[in-house]
Amino acid sequence: MSLRFIIGRAGTGKTQYCLENIRLALEKEPMGSPIIFLVPEQATFQMEYALAHNYGLGGIIRAQVLSFRRLAWRVLQETGGAARVPIGELGKRMVLRRLLDHHRGELRVFARSADRPGFADALARSIGEMKIYRVGPGDLALAAEKTDETPGLLNAKLQDLALIYREFDAFLAGCYTDPDDYLTLLAEKLDGSSTLEGAEVWVDGFTGFTPQEHYVIEKILGKAERVHVTLCLEPKDTGRELQEQDLFYPTWETFREITDRAQKTGVKIEPPVLLDAAIPFRFQNSDSLAHLERCYFRHPTETAGAGEGIELAAAVNRRAEVEAVARKIVYLCREQNYRWRDIGILLRDLGPYRDLIADVFQDYDIPFFMDCKRNMLHHPLVELIRSAVETVIKDWSYEPLFRCLKTDLLPVSREDTDLLENYVLAHGIRGYARWASGPWHYLRQFTLGEDAEPAPEEKAELAAVNRGRLQVVSSLGLFTENLRQAGNIAEITAAVYTLLEDLHVPEILHKWAQEAESAGRLEQAREHLQVWGGITSLFDEMVEAIGEESVSLEDYLAVLEAGLESLRLGLIPPGLDQVVVGTMDRTRSANTRALFILGANEGALPARQADDGIFNDSERERLAEAGVVLAAGGRRKAFDEQYLIYMALTRASEKLWLSFPLADEEGRALTPSPVIRRIKELFPGLNETFYQVDKLPDGTAGGLEYFIHPQRVLADLAVQLRELKAGRAIDPVWWDVYNWFNGSADGRGRLAKVLRGVFHTNTEKRISPEVSRALYGQPLKASVSRIEKFKACPFAHFAGYGLRLKERLLFRLAAPDMGEFFHAALKLFNDRLAERGVDWAQLSREDCGDLATQVVEELAPQLQSEILLSTARYRYLTGKLKRSVNRAAAVLAEHARRSIFRPVGVELSFGAGGELPPVTVELAGGGTLHLVGRIDRLDVARTEEADYLRVIDYKSSDNRLSLAEIYYGLRLQLLTYLHVALTHSARLVGRPGLPGAVLYFTVKEPVIRSAGPMSPDQVEKEIMKKLKMQGFLLGDPEVVRMMDNRIETGYSELFPVAINREGNFYATSSVASLEQFTALRCYLEQVFAETGGEILNGVVAVNPYKYKNISACVFCPFKPVCQFDLLLAENRYRALSHLDDNEVWARLLRKGDQ
Structure with a gap:
C-alpha cells in the first residue's frame, strides 16, 4: 500500500498524466487488478469518454470512472446498506418541519423561526453540513456545554440543533438512509468490501476534500494497493508552510491532511511526481496565457505587452455581451477551424445569463449544453399535477382547470379546449356540479324572456362543447371524488398517481421524447424521459416521510409545490460537439482551446459572500475553538474565490475572453471586476472592445x-x-x-x-363594390350605431360588420349589459303601469320602489345566464340596480307631474318585423340603405295646434349631445329616432307632428357630495340636478313649459334651459328652432346616403378620427388587427377641427339651402 502525489500548477498536465498511465496499465494488462479513477461527480462523463475515445481503448473492463457517491453505492450494494430507502431533500424538509412543530415547546431559539419560510431548508443544510464534517448530535451537545458562558445565541442554537439532529437520526434509524451519510457508510463498510482489494486508485480534479471524504480516502489508503492523488499546487510549496491568504492554500491544506492520514495509517508515501515545466503543457502555444497563469497573483507586477490571445470586452448590457460572444464563437469555428467542443463559457453566476444565452445561441445556431441542474416547474407534467389538485381545491374554477387542460396531457384536443374555454367564460361555469350535472345549453346574453332557436353553426359548436365537457369529467371526475375522500398524504398522493396512470402520462411522455429526439431537441427529449422518474421519486419521499399525516388539500398542495419547486434534473451532454456553458465552481471542461468568461463585474467576480445557514462567521469561529470544525466562513470563502478565479483564467489553452456589461436590464450601472483591472496591469498594451446592441455592421474590417x-x-x-x-x-x-x-x-x-x-404600408385597399355588396348584402341593412362606427373609422366597421370579428364573451356585467338591462327594466315598468291603467304622474315614491323591485327581480334571471344571482357580489349589485331603477322611475314620475308629454311608444322598433318600417335611403352609386333600430321612449304632447314629439334615450352613464359630433356623424342616434318618429307621426299619433325634444336620460343612483349636513328636500333637489336630461329642446318657451310647468323664468330643474324675464332663452340653453331641427333631419339623410355609398363601394381604410382628446382607438377592440401605429408615416388620425354650435348651425343651414 502506497500513496503518491502528482503535483503541478494549472495546465501542467496532471489529468493527462493520470489518463496516460491508466491507458498504459490497461494496454499492458486489460484484465488485471481493478483501476478506480475517482473524480468529481460532474466530471465522470468526460473522463469516461476521454478513456474510451481519446486513447483508442474502445472498451474498458478493468478501469472504472467513479465519483465518491457512486463508489459508495457500489460498496453498499456489496456489503449491505443500499436496500434502505434514501430520503431526499424534500423528505428531509418535511420531517424537519414535523420535528420542529412536535418539539416547539422544548426549543429555545428555533421555536420563533420554525414557521418562517425557508427555515426548514436552512436547518436541512446545516444538518447536512454537520454530517459532511462528521459532527454528531453529541458533539453539538458538548460544544454547547463549552459555550454556556459566552454571550449571544450560540449556546441556545447548539442545544436546539442537537435536539432536532438527534430526533432526525432517530426517525431515520433502521428505515431510511440520508444521502449525506453515504460517504460515512462507505468508509465504515470499505473494510468488508472487495471492491478495492489490490486496486490502483487515481484521484483527480479535486481542490479539496470534506472531512467525510478525507475519512473515505484514509480507508482507501488502507485498502488499495496504490493511491495517486493529483493536486493543483506549486511544487515548491510541498515543503513549506502556507498562509490562509496564499493562492494554493486550499490544495496545500489538502496535501497536508492526506499526508498526515497516510502517516497515521502506516501507508508508504512515495516521492511525488512534480510537473514543473517552465511553460505548462496547456500553454505551449500561448505565451500570454502562460504569463497570465504565472504572474496573475505575483507581486510586483511583471508586464507582458499586448496580451495576444486575450480579449477584454465591455458591452452596453448583457444582451450586447452575449451577442458579441456568439459572433466570436461562430467566427472561431468558421474561420479558425475550431470545433464547438473546443469552446467553453464560464460564469460565476449563471442565473442572469441562462435564458439570454439560450435565446441568442439558438438564433446563431450554436449547439450548446447548459451545465446546471434543470428546474422542472415549466414542464407540462408538473403543471398538470399542481393545477389538477388546485382544480379540486377550488371546485373546478376556471383558472386552474384550464391550466390543467392546456398541458396537453388530457384527452381533450386544443380546439375543444378553446371552445370549452369560450363557453365557460361566457356563461360563468364554475363548480364540479355544473360540469357533471348534464348537457349545457345555448344561452343568449340577454333574452328578456324571448327564447331564440340557435343557428345551425351554434348547435354544432354546442355539441362540440358538450363532447369536450364529457371528456373532462371522464378524466378528472373520479380524481375529484378520490381526492375529496382522501384523508392523509399517502391517500392524496395515491389519488394523484392514479390520475397520472389513468391519463397514460408515461406513454405520452415517451411519445413526446421520441418526437423531440427526431426533431433534434435532445435535451428536451431527456427532460421528458427523466421528469417521470423525478415525480415518482418525489411521491415516494412524501409517502415515506409523512404519508400518515392528515392534512387538508390546501396544506398538501403547499407541501407538493415546495417539492416540485425543488425538483432538479441533471442531464449529461446530449451531444459530443457542443459549447459547454457552466459556472466556475461546478463545470469541468477538458481540452478547452477558447474560453469565454462573462459577467466579470464587481460583486460577481469574485462573488460576494453571504451567510446562508444557522451559524454566522463569528459563531463558526467560536465553534472551532470548542472543537467543532465546520465549513469555511465568509473570510475563508473570500480567499477561496481567488483560487476559483485562478482556475477559470487558466482553463483555456489558446484564447481567453473576459467581458462585462456596463448596465443591467433595468439600466443600473455596473462596474468591471478587479480581475479586469489586474489583467490590464499585466498586459498594458491590451485594448478593450466596446459592444452595443444597436451597432450595425459596415464594410470596414471591424x-x-x-x-x-x-x-x-x-x-x-x-x-x-x-x-x-x-x-x-x-x-x-x-x-x-x-x-x-x-x-x-x-x-x-x-x-x-x-x-x-x-416596404409595407399599414393601409387597407378598397374592396371592390361587387365584393362589398356580396359581403354586406342588398339592400344594405344597418343600425344607426353601425353608421356611427363607420364614421369613426371605416376599418373598425369592416372588422366588426364585414369580417364579423367579435370579442370573447365574458361572464361579467359591462356597461352595454347595464344599459340593456335598464332599457328592459324601464320598458317593463311602463308596461306594468299600462296594464294597471296607472299614469306615471300618479306614482308615489313607495310605488316606484315596489314596482322597481318587482321589475328587477323579474328580469334578473334573464341577464347573462343568471349572472345577477351567481355570487354575493352580483346579488349586492342587484340591490343597486333596484335603487337605480327606483330613482329613474321617481324622476320620470316627477317629469310626468310637471309635463303634458306622455309615452306613445316604448322600445319602439323600426325595420323588418318592427312596429315601423325602416328608414329607406337611396344611394348615389346605386343600391338602397335600410336603417333599422329601436327608440327607447317616444312621448307626445297634444295641443290643438300641433302634436309635439319627444325622444328620450336611456343611458347608464352621463351623455351630452354635441352638435359638432352630430355634424361629423359620430352621434346620430337621437336625431335619427326623432326623424323616424316625425316621418311616421301620422301613423303614431294620428296627424303630422312637430319636434319637441331629443334627450338623454341617465339611469343611475347619483352620489351627492356636501360639505355639511343636508335636509331630505335639499338632497332630492341635488339629485334632480344630477339627473337633469340633456339634449336639445324646441326653442319655443311654451313647448318647454309643456315639459316643465314650473318654469316661468329662470333655470329649469329638469332640462338644460333657462328663460329670462322677457320670455327669451338664455344663450346657454340647449334649444333649436324648427328650422334648425329641419336642417338636422336633412343633413342626416345626406350623411346616411354618403356613408351607405362608401360602405358599398368598399371603403375599409384605417382612418380613425380624433376630436379634442377623444379618438376612435380609445376603446376599439380591433387595434391588434389594424395595427394602427403613429410611428408609421401612413398612420395618422383624421383630426376633426373644433366647431362651436353657431358654426355648426351655419353649416347645416347652408347645406339645407343647397
Whole structure:
C-alpha cells in the first residue's frame, strides 16, 4: 500500500498524466487488478469518454470512472446498506418541519423561526453540513456545554440543533438512509468490501476534500494497493508552510491532511511526481496565457505587452455581451477551424445569463449544453399535477382547470379546449356540479324572456362543447371524488398517481421524447424521459416521510409545490460537439482551446459572500475553538474565490475572453471586476472592445465581424433598407449583402419577406363594390350605431360588420349589459303601469320602489345566464340596480307631474318585423340603405295646434349631445329616432307632428357630495340636478313649459334651459328652432346616403378620427388587427377641427339651402 502525489500548477498536465498511465496499465494488462479513477461527480462523463475515445481503448473492463457517491453505492450494494430507502431533500424538509412543530415547546431559539419560510431548508443544510464534517448530535451537545458562558445565541442554537439532529437520526434509524451519510457508510463498510482489494486508485480534479471524504480516502489508503492523488499546487510549496491568504492554500491544506492520514495509517508515501515545466503543457502555444497563469497573483507586477490571445470586452448590457460572444464563437469555428467542443463559457453566476444565452445561441445556431441542474416547474407534467389538485381545491374554477387542460396531457384536443374555454367564460361555469350535472345549453346574453332557436353553426359548436365537457369529467371526475375522500398524504398522493396512470402520462411522455429526439431537441427529449422518474421519486419521499399525516388539500398542495419547486434534473451532454456553458465552481471542461468568461463585474467576480445557514462567521469561529470544525466562513470563502478565479483564467489553452456589461436590464450601472483591472496591469498594451446592441455592421474590417449568421444579418439588412426608404445613405456593403441573399432560391424567399415588411404600408385597399355588396348584402341593412362606427373609422366597421370579428364573451356585467338591462327594466315598468291603467304622474315614491323591485327581480334571471344571482357580489349589485331603477322611475314620475308629454311608444322598433318600417335611403352609386333600430321612449304632447314629439334615450352613464359630433356623424342616434318618429307621426299619433325634444336620460343612483349636513328636500333637489336630461329642446318657451310647468323664468330643474324675464332663452340653453331641427333631419339623410355609398363601394381604410382628446382607438377592440401605429408615416388620425354650435348651425343651414 502506497500513496503518491502528482503535483503541478494549472495546465501542467496532471489529468493527462493520470489518463496516460491508466491507458498504459490497461494496454499492458486489460484484465488485471481493478483501476478506480475517482473524480468529481460532474466530471465522470468526460473522463469516461476521454478513456474510451481519446486513447483508442474502445472498451474498458478493468478501469472504472467513479465519483465518491457512486463508489459508495457500489460498496453498499456489496456489503449491505443500499436496500434502505434514501430520503431526499424534500423528505428531509418535511420531517424537519414535523420535528420542529412536535418539539416547539422544548426549543429555545428555533421555536420563533420554525414557521418562517425557508427555515426548514436552512436547518436541512446545516444538518447536512454537520454530517459532511462528521459532527454528531453529541458533539453539538458538548460544544454547547463549552459555550454556556459566552454571550449571544450560540449556546441556545447548539442545544436546539442537537435536539432536532438527534430526533432526525432517530426517525431515520433502521428505515431510511440520508444521502449525506453515504460517504460515512462507505468508509465504515470499505473494510468488508472487495471492491478495492489490490486496486490502483487515481484521484483527480479535486481542490479539496470534506472531512467525510478525507475519512473515505484514509480507508482507501488502507485498502488499495496504490493511491495517486493529483493536486493543483506549486511544487515548491510541498515543503513549506502556507498562509490562509496564499493562492494554493486550499490544495496545500489538502496535501497536508492526506499526508498526515497516510502517516497515521502506516501507508508508504512515495516521492511525488512534480510537473514543473517552465511553460505548462496547456500553454505551449500561448505565451500570454502562460504569463497570465504565472504572474496573475505575483507581486510586483511583471508586464507582458499586448496580451495576444486575450480579449477584454465591455458591452452596453448583457444582451450586447452575449451577442458579441456568439459572433466570436461562430467566427472561431468558421474561420479558425475550431470545433464547438473546443469552446467553453464560464460564469460565476449563471442565473442572469441562462435564458439570454439560450435565446441568442439558438438564433446563431450554436449547439450548446447548459451545465446546471434543470428546474422542472415549466414542464407540462408538473403543471398538470399542481393545477389538477388546485382544480379540486377550488371546485373546478376556471383558472386552474384550464391550466390543467392546456398541458396537453388530457384527452381533450386544443380546439375543444378553446371552445370549452369560450363557453365557460361566457356563461360563468364554475363548480364540479355544473360540469357533471348534464348537457349545457345555448344561452343568449340577454333574452328578456324571448327564447331564440340557435343557428345551425351554434348547435354544432354546442355539441362540440358538450363532447369536450364529457371528456373532462371522464378524466378528472373520479380524481375529484378520490381526492375529496382522501384523508392523509399517502391517500392524496395515491389519488394523484392514479390520475397520472389513468391519463397514460408515461406513454405520452415517451411519445413526446421520441418526437423531440427526431426533431433534434435532445435535451428536451431527456427532460421528458427523466421528469417521470423525478415525480415518482418525489411521491415516494412524501409517502415515506409523512404519508400518515392528515392534512387538508390546501396544506398538501403547499407541501407538493415546495417539492416540485425543488425538483432538479441533471442531464449529461446530449451531444459530443457542443459549447459547454457552466459556472466556475461546478463545470469541468477538458481540452478547452477558447474560453469565454462573462459577467466579470464587481460583486460577481469574485462573488460576494453571504451567510446562508444557522451559524454566522463569528459563531463558526467560536465553534472551532470548542472543537467543532465546520465549513469555511465568509473570510475563508473570500480567499477561496481567488483560487476559483485562478482556475477559470487558466482553463483555456489558446484564447481567453473576459467581458462585462456596463448596465443591467433595468439600466443600473455596473462596474468591471478587479480581475479586469489586474489583467490590464499585466498586459498594458491590451485594448478593450466596446459592444452595443444597436451597432450595425459596415464594410470596414471591424464591421465585417458582424456578418456572421444569415438570419441575424437579414434583420440588420431590414434596418438598413428602412434607412434607405427614409432617404438616408447606407454603406455599399449592404448591396453586397442584398445580392448575396438574392443569389439563391432560399435567400430570395427570405429576402422577399423582409422586403414586404420594410416596404409595407399599414393601409387597407378598397374592396371592390361587387365584393362589398356580396359581403354586406342588398339592400344594405344597418343600425344607426353601425353608421356611427363607420364614421369613426371605416376599418373598425369592416372588422366588426364585414369580417364579423367579435370579442370573447365574458361572464361579467359591462356597461352595454347595464344599459340593456335598464332599457328592459324601464320598458317593463311602463308596461306594468299600462296594464294597471296607472299614469306615471300618479306614482308615489313607495310605488316606484315596489314596482322597481318587482321589475328587477323579474328580469334578473334573464341577464347573462343568471349572472345577477351567481355570487354575493352580483346579488349586492342587484340591490343597486333596484335603487337605480327606483330613482329613474321617481324622476320620470316627477317629469310626468310637471309635463303634458306622455309615452306613445316604448322600445319602439323600426325595420323588418318592427312596429315601423325602416328608414329607406337611396344611394348615389346605386343600391338602397335600410336603417333599422329601436327608440327607447317616444312621448307626445297634444295641443290643438300641433302634436309635439319627444325622444328620450336611456343611458347608464352621463351623455351630452354635441352638435359638432352630430355634424361629423359620430352621434346620430337621437336625431335619427326623432326623424323616424316625425316621418311616421301620422301613423303614431294620428296627424303630422312637430319636434319637441331629443334627450338623454341617465339611469343611475347619483352620489351627492356636501360639505355639511343636508335636509331630505335639499338632497332630492341635488339629485334632480344630477339627473337633469340633456339634449336639445324646441326653442319655443311654451313647448318647454309643456315639459316643465314650473318654469316661468329662470333655470329649469329638469332640462338644460333657462328663460329670462322677457320670455327669451338664455344663450346657454340647449334649444333649436324648427328650422334648425329641419336642417338636422336633412343633413342626416345626406350623411346616411354618403356613408351607405362608401360602405358599398368598399371603403375599409384605417382612418380613425380624433376630436379634442377623444379618438376612435380609445376603446376599439380591433387595434391588434389594424395595427394602427403613429410611428408609421401612413398612420395618422383624421383630426376633426373644433366647431362651436353657431358654426355648426351655419353649416347645416347652408347645406339645407343647397
